[in-house]
Amino acid sequence: MARLCDEPGSPSLSVSTAHFCFRRLSAIVLSFGLVAGATTSAAAQVLKPYKDDLFSYGTVLEQSDNGDYRVVDYQELRDINGRDEIPERRVKRAFVSLGVKGDQVNETIEIGGRSLDVTRVGREQGAAFSVIFIHGRGGDRRLGANDFSFGGNFNRLKNLAVANGGVYYAPSVRSFDTAGAADVAGLIKLVAERSGGRPVVLACASMGSFICWGVARDAGAVAALGGMMIMGGVADPEFTKSAAYKARLPMFFSHGSKDSVYPAESQKALYGALKGQGYPTRFVLFETGSHGTPVRMTDWRDALNWIGSR
DSSP states (O other): OOOSOOOOOOOOOSSSSGOOOOTOOOOOOSSSSSTTOOSSSSGOOOOSSOOOOOOOOOOOEEEGGGGTTTEEEHHIIIIIIIIIEETEEEOGGGGGOOGGGGGEEEEEEEETTEEEEEEEEEEEESSSSSEEOOOOOOHHHHHHHHHHSSSGGHHHHHHHHHTTTTTEEEEEOOSSSSSHHHHHHHHHHHHHHHHTTTTTEEEGGGGGGHHHHHHHHHHHHOOOOOOEESSSOOOOOOGGGGGHHHTTTTTTEEEEETTTTOOOOHHHHHHHHHHHTTOOEEEEEEETTTHHHHHHHHHHHHHHHHHHTT
């Protein structure tokens, strides 16, 4: 089964860790215009296609909430064994375009007196939009920069960013607590400054979701965000007390129905509660998918275009 390099744990944030326990319940930046000087209309907030025939969702088994809740067919034999040359380690060549590596650099950024190692793909200054991906336990920036793992999905994200004048950041998070959340909040603010104030969207996978929920409580970081993505993560039953909730920050969730680390029911419950309040949120459930499935199978273009349209 596809897995992220982490396990459930109890990292401490600014709220009680018990509030994050799944038993109790869980930066694309899209500017207003994807290229410099572009129109500010909603129609302009559309990422150009990149290998959509390979990465778009397949059969939708169930759909509701005007398409915001979807159950998507997932089959390990097809979506891992049939897609990879070496299952879970190296995708087939057709799924990647490596020219984007010419736009990739590693850098160390000083934030609040602490250093943060990041991989950046795309322009440093003036990016039309920015994406920040946060890995789970046991990972580092290499997970989000690997072109061949997770079915080539990160390579697709890189290509979407560069082709549309944006930038993608994959930082190495040193801890999944208040300090780690503060590091990422600082990165969000820096990235927004580099892009000229265009909003940022933060995507967090697995235990990285603790970082997203911590950042959601930082009003300064939330002001710079355009949306947030939780991929196979824990649910936060106190999200409604956060700055992100008060700002109605768009929230995108994706999860595997057979996730044994953070059960999907908790995230579905949070989505349902938010949707019932008319909150801007979307949920994609991969039927039979496991813990790592959302990182492999989430359609980045679909998710980022949805966030950009909110």
